[in-house]
Amino acid sequence: xxxxxxxxxxxxxxxxxxxxxxxxxxxxxxxxxxxxxxxxxxxxxxxxxxxxxxxxxxxxxxxxxxxxxxxxxxxxxxxxxxxxxxxxxxxxxxxxxxxxxxxxxxxxxxxxxxxxxxxxxxxxxxxxxxxxxxxxxxxxxxxxxxxxxxxxxxxxxxxxxxxxxxxxxxxxxxxxxxxxxxxxxxxxxxxxxxxxxxxxxxxxxxxxxxxxx
Numbered sequence: 441x442x443x444x445x446x447x448x449x450x451x452x453x454x455x456x457x458x459x460x461x462x463x464x465x466x467x468x469x470x471x472x473x474x475x476x477x478x479x480x481x482x483x484x485x486x487x488x489x490x491x492x493x494x495x496x497x498x499x500x501x502x503x504x505x506x507x508x509x510x511x512x513x514x515x516x517x518x519x520x521x522x523x524x525x526x527x528x529x530x531x532x533x534x535x536x537x538x539x540x541x542x543x544x545x546x547x548x549x550x551x552x553x554x555x556x557x558x559x560x561x562x563x564x565x566x567x568x569x570x571x572x573x574x575x576x577x578x579x580x581x582x583x584x585x586x587x588x589x590x591x592x593x594x595x596x597x598x599x600x601x602x603x604x605x606x607x608x609x610x611x612x613x614x615x616x617x618x619x620x621x622x623x624x625x626x627x628x629x630x631x632x633x634x635x636x637x638x639x640x641x642x643x644x645x646x647x648x649x650x651x652x653x
Contacts, residue, residue, distance in 0.1 A: 455641035466649045476624040477645030487616025498593045502605045526607045534584040535566040541580035542568040571636035585615030
């Protein structure tokens with residue numbers, strides 16, 4: 441029995457139409473398309489495994505400088521509110537860093553960047569409407585987790601704040617989807633020709649366009 445495709449949102453349908461036109465134009469120029477995508481369930485499982493070492497490193501740094509016995513671990517409403525608000529703010533900042541990095545490389549710069557929210561999951565997203573070189577896409581993919589994860593770990597450690605450290609760990613785990621895509625790109629076996637990468641319009645992953653030498 442064929443797999444039932446999920447119903448796409450209006451925004452996804454619009455991106456799909458633009459993607460199909462881009463694919464046709466790229467193929468007319470001699471590029472071959474390869475989808476580098478992964479299912480949502482598999483991505484979630486792999487994300488946990490991939491990001492766990494980074495989470496452990498962050499926690500070790502924090503607790504090395506802030507022994508458990510010296511922490512005020514009282515769980516108050518204010519701390520709960522700060523953590524929840526921080527998750528929301530940092531999720532937006534995460535996508536903003538994607539946009540700033542990819543926009544710096546795109547030919548049309550920030551005009552090529554698309555922001556939105558998947559309302560069913562209350563998840564913000566960022567996509568680039570132009571194909572990018574491998575190093576450009578990779579840098580844009582990893583920057584949010586590197587900046588936010590490292591920054592919050594440093595701040596939490598300096599302040600001795602387990603709330604900030606907890607936010608750092610959550611945001612590191614939250615970057616798992618990006619690192620799954622990074623792994624897909626790094627394991628992609630190119631034929632040695634020109635290769636560009638483009639956000640898949642509605643699946644978790646990217647599309648590689650390669651033109652033979």
